[in-house]
Amino acid sequence: MSGSTLGHPTSPGASPGVSRRAFIAGTGSVLGAAALAGRAPAARAHAVPAPAPIADGARVPALVIGTGYGGAVAALRLAEAGVDVHMLEMGMAWDVPGPDGKVFCNTREPDHRSYWLRTRTKAPVNYFIGLPLDRDIPRYTGILDAEEFGGITVYQGRGVGGGSLVNGGMAVTPRREDFGAVLPSVNPGEMYDVYYPRANAALGVGTVDPDWFESAACYQYTRVGRRHARRSGLPFVFVPDVYDWEYMEREAAGTATKSALAGEILYGNNHGKKSLQQTYLARARATGRVTVSALHRVASVAPASGGRYTVVVEQLDTGGGVTAVKSVTADRVFFAAGSVGTSKLLVKLKATGVLPLLNDEVGRDWGENGNVMCGRANHLWDPTGALQSAIPCGGIDNRASGRAFAEVAPLPTGIETFASFYLSITGNPHRARFSWNPVAGRVELDWQTAWKQPSIDMARSIFDRINAKEGTVYRSDLFGAYKIWGDHLTYHPLGGAVLNRATDGHGRLTAYPGLYVIDGALIPGNTTVNPFVTITALAERNIEKIIATDL
Template sequence: MSSTAPDGPVSSGISRRGFIAGTGSVLGIAALPGRATAARAETARAAAPIASGAHVPALVIGTGYGGSVAALRLAQAGVDVHMIEMGMAWDTPGSDGKIFCNTREPDYRSYWLRTRTKAPLNYFLGLPIDRDIPRHTGILDAEEFGGITVYQGRGVGGGSLVNGGMAVTPKRENFGAVLPSVDADEMYDVYYPRANAGLGVGTVDPAWFDSTACYQYSRVGRKHAQRSGFPFVFVPDVYDWDYMEQEAAGTVPRSALAGEILYGNNHGKKSLQQTYLARARATGRVTVSPLHRVTSVAPAAGRYTVVIDQLNTTGDTTAVKTVTADRVFFAAGSVGTSKLLVRLKATGVLPGLNGEIGRGWGDNGNVMCGRANHLWDPTGALQSAIPCSGIDNWAAGGAFAEVAPLPTGIETFASFYLSITRNPHRAEFSWNAAAGRVDLNWQASWKRPSIDMARTIFDRINSREGTIYRTDLFGVYKIWGDHLTYHPLGGAVLNRATDNYGRLTAYPGLYVVDGALIPGNTTVNPFVTITALAERNIERIIATDL
């Protein structure tokens, strides 16, 4: 195994199994199940929901990466944990026999409390493709602020349910700009390997990649990148690559090859339900209440009083519960955690929170685009929905681009990309008392640096290949998908809003453990960094605070 593997995307000479074996984690890879469906019913089913009047030693708000790490490690330390999740458990098949719906045919399961879909790529051939759907507590939230739409997972497993699973460790030379107060040696020697092992990270077999029809789009992306002088890299993922090879061979039900990504994946993806949450449940100390939303956390005689709304599947509040907790871990995601803390500070519930609460929020520099290829460069009608490669121009141009799928089921002759860029802009959450909500002051014009950085890659490729940008994917004659982010980060930044381990120091027993801690950018897809930072922080919290 290459000695540089933990520092960035895995090179083409490393096997997926070698990458996993080389992480050296004490967690034990054998504990990670290889099939999503085999374990989902057991690992995702919640016990009876939390009762009003209950007392819990540790309450975790959210079941995404940071919350799942905290729950597992607390339980292993002998602490009983209750997790509160706003979304559904996602453990019951619909009438079609599947838990999740297909990206190409969104239904009531697709969106969080919307009556019309809001797809990130919402046009095709210049025609709008969004459709009406029943209002339901679906899996993907498209939360709209003044200048940006933020996509977030809703359900037990959080963002792990809806992302592409690209498990990228930042290059070590970039880490100082990501988390300047964190010891890089500890992260790269201990916590990144621990996170990669716990998540079940692996890499596509390069030989299979070169031969399979479902990654023709990535091979075209590789050819174009390399002919323009850009490094092409294989990117680790949490998909079960053996299962995907069986999908391609036709011996198992298709999942990645059936376009399942944006609204959940029924088979091969190792979401948190199959990794950290499964192991947390196995301790016997962790329970989860889905369709519950925390509205208040207030000090009360050395503990915290937590107010929780119970929801039904149309989003109505069916009960209001009050419980107490010795410690509360905020893990509702960058937006959820930030909004809750900003509101609690502004309304006088937690007035001692410092002035950094709500600040330092960024979009990880996300911007999307498509390119129209020549007829001799088809990208394939069958495309795996799980991306496995990228183009690295971070050092020279401030951009890292996923070679992304466009799984329409037809040949499009299009190359599609999600870029992560070094966008310097940071927004702030603030309390709007008149409207009774938290606002975000992101400005649409702040995406301009991201576009310019992405163009350092794609202008050159277009010039070399004699191709043009697609203008039919995000509107009418619109090149850039500059209206969104998949990677919200910040709002309760480490060592600013909290101490250097996520403690909200004015309130002993309150902690932030999720992506709100990271100031706006990780240079790559963020969930491995969120997981590794949570591993670092909870280890210190358990050692010193318990």
């Protein structure tokens, strides 16, 4: 074993000969893939026609708003308990191939499928030698939303499967000693003995074969990151992931269609990644009790007679236009639209008098999981490889002394970059609040870019040390001219409807029986690692209690 493992499946300058023009073209928007980080040999598509979307006037026992991690858990467990569930998803179903025969577009060549209702790409890392590399695209309900607030851009998955469609699949369980700061009102014993193992098993979490890793050309960049970390006295760890590792080995051997090794991640992965479509949602649909309506956006949830709720839903076309407005009735409603989506909806409903009894904690304690990015320029004798897997498999863990964990992330450009790239997750203490702006008629977030400074300082505990040891420097051309730190974004939004503050101890909105929050909005701003396993495990805990007591 060449390195330790973080968690485990059941717990936790251009290359010589390449012209400057070719190098810039080769990097392009693909640089963004570095930070976000099936199984069949063909693109995932279903020949069976999708069921008709929810009808105006329908009544459902359980309505789940969103199809990400929390919503998928709720739908599966409710269905297993005999409850019929309808899920509403603002994004597309992503089950039909495009003209190129693929469901998802490649990261190197983003097209209309790449971004949610934008006319120009906004890749997380989209500069090279200070030159912007974004490109114009047709407006479309694409898979990645780059939602811009005053001080931060929040990247979110749009489609059936939510964030599982666009993340790097790093399935990390927090250290038990950190858990009290993440969810202080939750018993860690039950989480680590029951719900984290349950979540990891259902998500299909696994770890790269360390022997194969040592010789795989596609992980040369990670081995360079490991070498630099160890020479600086920093611990390198293997990180669990939901990618099908056997499939990736076949990709590398040339016996399977390339997916991770073709840079597919930022705008979806056509083959090897076990997104929620292949795990929780597949099992939920197999019960025969779960139906999904894609391109349906919830506008309102209001009390109705008999303790039920009237839900107003807008049906969208692929240009973002509203084609129909429907009113449906639900006995119970589960908010699972993601931290931002759930928080915005609840804040709006409270402020506009639709759900006025929601408590004042709604909208508070939102955080960005301490995300900050950076790149380092390596020496010519430290090439990171032209072929890089888009799926990260290792990290540098300096949480004990520097409060930072850094993914060794790819730059899958297809050419040698002599660069190491990292997404850090830090213990940034700053929290923001969502509030309703009645003049503008929208929900706003008061995050300030300057609040990223603690994250930068914590990340420096790793990278200043490595640069000093290796005699290397930071790249200052990936986020704009002379800009070292990617401090303008997050991939891990958390909070806004925090457990045991905005809700009770299991996600109930107690002023309105039958309303629940069951997604990342429950977690106050930080998980110390990639958050989706914690979101999944917490949803497993909460829905089990809700089914046992409320149903």
